[in-house]
Amino acid sequence: MSAQEASATDLPVKRPREEEDNGAAMETEKSAGAGTFNGGLETKEPACMSTVIPGWFSEMSPMWPGEAHSLKVEKILFQGKSDYQDVIVFQSATYGKVLVLDGVIQLTERDECAYQEMITHLPLCSISNPKKVLVIGGGDGGVLREVARHSSVGQIDICEIDKMVVDVSKQYFPNVAVGYEDPRVNLIIGDGVAFLKNAAEGTYDAVIVDSSDPIGPAKELFEKPFFESVNRALRPGGVVCTQAESLWLHMDIIEDIVSNCREIFKGSVNYAWTSVPTYPSGVIGFMLCSTEGPQVDFKKPVNPIDADESSIKSHGPLRFYNAEIHSAAFCLPSFAKKVIDSKAN
Amino acid sequence: MSAQEASATDLPVKRPREEEDNGAAMETEKSAGAGTFNGGLETKEPACMSTVIPGWFSEMSPMWPGEAHSLKVEKILFQGKSDYQDVIVFQSATYGKVLVLDGVIQLTERDECAYQEMITHLPLCSISNPKKVLVIGGGDGGVLREVARHSSVGQIDICEIDKMVVDVSKQYFPNVAVGYEDPRVNLIIGDGVAFLKNAAEGTYDAVIVDSSDPIGPAKELFEKPFFESVNRALRPGGVVCTQAESLWLHMDIIEDIVSNCREIFKGSVNYAWTSVPTYPSGVIGFMLCSTEGPQVDFKKPVNPIDADESSIKSHGPLRFYNAEIHSAAFCLPSFAKKVIDSKAN
Numbered sequence: 001m002s003a004q005e006a007s008a009t010d011l012p013v014k015r016p017r018e019e020e021d022n023g024a025a026m027e028t029e030k031s032a033g034a035g036t037f038n039g040g041l042e043t044k045e046p047a048c049m050s051t052v053i054p055g056w057f058s059e060m061s062p063m064w065p066g067e068a069h070s071l072k073v074e075k076i077l078f079q080g081k082s083d084y085q086d087v088i089v090f091q092s093a094t095y096g097k098v099l100v101l102d103g104v105i106q107l108t109e110r111d112e113c114a115y116q117e118m119i120t121h122l123p124l125c126s127i128s129n130p131k132k133v134l135v136i137g138g139g140d141g142g143v144l145r146e147v148a149r150h151s152s153v154g155q156i157d158i159c160e161i162d163k164m165v166v167d168v169s170k171q172y173f174p175n176v177a178v179g180y181e182d183p184r185v186n187l188i189i190g191d192g193v194a195f196l197k198n199a200a201e202g203t204y205d206a207v208i209v210d211s212s213d214p215i216g217p218a219k220e221l222f223e224k225p226f227f228e229s230v231n232r233a234l235r236p237g238g239v240v241c242t243q244a245e246s247l248w249l250h251m252d253i254i255e256d257i258v259s260n261c262r263e264i265f266k267g268s269v270n271y272a273w274t275s276v277p278t279y280p281s282g283v284i285g286f287m288l289c290s291t292e293g294p295q296v297d298f299k300k301p302v303n304p305i306d307a308d309e310s311s312i313k314s315h316g317p318l319r320f321y322n323a324e325i326h327s328a329a330f331c332l333p334s335f336a337k338k339v340i341d342s343k344a345n
Numbered sequence: 346m347s348a349q350e351a352s353a354t355d356l357p358v359k360r361p362r363e364e365e366d367n368g369a370a371m372e373t374e375k376s377a378g379a380g381t382f383n384g385g386l387e388t389k390e391p392a393c394m395s396t397v398i399p400g401w402f403s404e405m406s407p408m409w410p411g412e413a414h415s416l417k418v419e420k421i422l423f424q425g426k427s428d429y430q431d432v433i434v435f436q437s438a439t440y441g442k443v444l445v446l447d448g449v450i451q452l453t454e455r456d457e458c459a460y461q462e463m464i465t466h467l468p469l470c471s472i473s474n475p476k477k478v479l480v481i482g483g484g485d486g487g488v489l490r491e492v493a494r495h496s497s498v499g500q501i502d503i504c505e506i507d508k509m510v511v512d513v514s515k516q517y518f519p520n521v522a523v524g525y526e527d528p529r530v531n532l533i534i535g536d537g538v539a540f541l542k543n544a545a546e547g548t549y550d551a552v553i554v555d556s557s558d559p560i561g562p563a564k565e566l567f568e569k570p571f572f573e574s575v576n577r578a579l580r581p582g583g584v585v586c587t588q589a590e591s592l593w594l595h596m597d598i599i600e601d602i603v604s605n606c607r608e609i610f611k612g613s614v615n616y617a618w619t620s621v622p623t624y625p626s627g628v629i630g631f632m633l634c635s636t637e638g639p640q641v642d643f644k645k646p647v648n649p650i651d652a653d654e655s656s657i658k659s660h661g662p663l664r665f666y667n668a669e670i671h672s673a674a675f676c677l678p679s680f681a682k683k684v685i686d687s688k689a690n
Binding site for chain 2: 058092094249273283317335
């Protein structure tokens with residue numbers, strides 16, 4: 001069941017205020033006229049834009065039943081349907097521009113720093129001199145922006161399945177998509193699972209899996225064969241960081257991810273988490289693992305990017321990440337620690 | 346402007362499904378018949394129950410404009426108007442029972458452990474052998490429940506302004522109000538500001554201020570004269586922990602609180618935060634200060650309640666707090682660290 005189906009079934013559908021007074025509809029037609037995203041354009045408002053409050057976006061999903069987070073919409077800037085998912089960009093009243101895939105908020109300008117900085121620097125600051133980095137997903141470019149802060153890195157490959165996400169980000173989120181401007185970046189539009197299967201063994205120092213939730217196109221990125229490919233593509237003592245849901249909502253999924261990773265990665269296996277207000281339950285977790293080889297202690301960062309003055313000079317200061325919050329991210333609430341420690345050790 | 350006024354102005358008001366099929370109305374009348382909460386009972390649904398989705402509760406406030414968190418309502422269990430605020434209890438679909446004051450969620454059975462354990466054990470585990478503890482607010486009893494874990498404590502005073510909160514908690518949240526059953530607890534129904542003004546100098550080892558937001562009855566609990574009373578009522582080297590809003594939403598309020606505290610408390614002044622999914626932005630902060638006297642290092646707990654086996658035996662295991670998460674709570678994101686450090690030091 002998709003998020004849209006869930007909302008349509010559970011709730012009476014209202015027409016959004018934008019549609020009524022024609023503001024948003026005109027804006028959408030303008031985007032269509034610009035010809036950039038014609039392919040997937042739909043004239044009908046998607047259900048998730050209109051179920052809860054006219055003029056508000058509400059995020060509802062079977063992944064978090066019985067609750068919804070809503071943002072007031074100033075203007076719908078883009079809506080389209082790619083080969084993989086529904087894509088929406090809107091200007092919110094208080095969170096800046098918002099990117100939504102299949103009804104789920106992926107980033108807002110106000111809080112994206114927390115997610116992008118943590119998913120990138122937790123792995124990259126845990127090893128010395130990362131050189132080759134692979135990003136799976138992350139089509140918005142925010143992770144690239146953060147990887148680019150590391151001057152030791154010489155090659156940044158990114159494999160994103162959905163070109164529409166890349167194009168939309170370049171058009172509406174220039175401060176996020178700025179990551180693509182770095183000359184070290186190679187963009188591959190394709191399936192991350194297939195890409196990793198074909199990657200030469202021991203290629204990467206770090207793999208970052210910036211995926212959406214395990215319903216929809218990202219499903220395979222949470223399964224064992226994918227982790228096996230990651231393990232093979234990493235050098236000995238290389239690291240992976242993968243988006244790993246919310247401790248408050250998905251301990252069952254997390255338990256499975258930890259078990260799978262413990263089986264496959266012969267180095268360290270750790271879970272970290274951070275605060276992202278616009279993600280369900282207000283937090284998001286990360287699974288951090290290292291391969292057999294030189295030992296990695298994720299809790300003690302060895303590559304302090306937040307103290308690298310030349311990086312700060314060229315890329316601006318970090319908004320969220322610092323060495324203290326790196327270590328703190330691995331401290332888990334008791335209810336989660338018990339379960340995760342029993343699977344990770 | 347109250348939360349209710351805001352919703353009534355911004356949004357079309359719908360009648361909740363419960364009212365239409367009479368289920369909740371009957372339940373409310375039953376409570377009235379029991380005679381416990383007659384005084385404030387209203388037959389009209391409060392605006393915050395019905396503005397967004399029929400059958401859902403939505404939390405909207407000028408304190409967090411442009412966003413709303415919604416919970417699906419199974420049944421309204423209680424609604425009343427005390428001398429101070431609107432009080433609602435409902436059974437939610439996925440967060441257990443929920444207590445709402447003036448339209449703002451105070452606790453849900455699913456995530457109350459994070460708030461209650463952190464606001465209590467951050468201060469009490471930072472000093473050795475706390476003996477006399479004062480709770481201001483906290484009428485639901487959850488902080489009392491946590492204070493009672495500390496066997497060194499001989500006296501627990503609580504000053505709550507609103508008797509209806511105490512009564513409602515005892516009736517609907519027995520696992521929270523269980524705190525009142527401890528024989529060390531003395532309940533004073535009254536104004537915390539006045540109570541502290543009249544408290545003998547140097548009485549308490551710790552004061553815990555479990556307040557609602559600084560609009561409404563808790564306003565004065567965020568102002569300088571109140572902090573001066575707290576400082577006077579604490580022993581040398583005594584500690585205070587006060588609810589201190591969200592880093593993501595209220596850096597301006599937090600900046601003022603930190604400045605005020607730095608002026609008044611001559612010992613340590615630190616800000617900590619934790620994850621609570623049903624609070625706005627998913628986090629809540631705490632201001633921790635110590636008075637002139639023996640030094641307190643809040644970041645290094647000296648009184649490890651999570652390792653106290655006799656306490657665990659008598660009161661059950663902690664669900665959220667542990668010594669690691671205690672220290673981690675003081676690690677702040679860079680955007681907040683900069684502001685807070687400049688005011689706290």
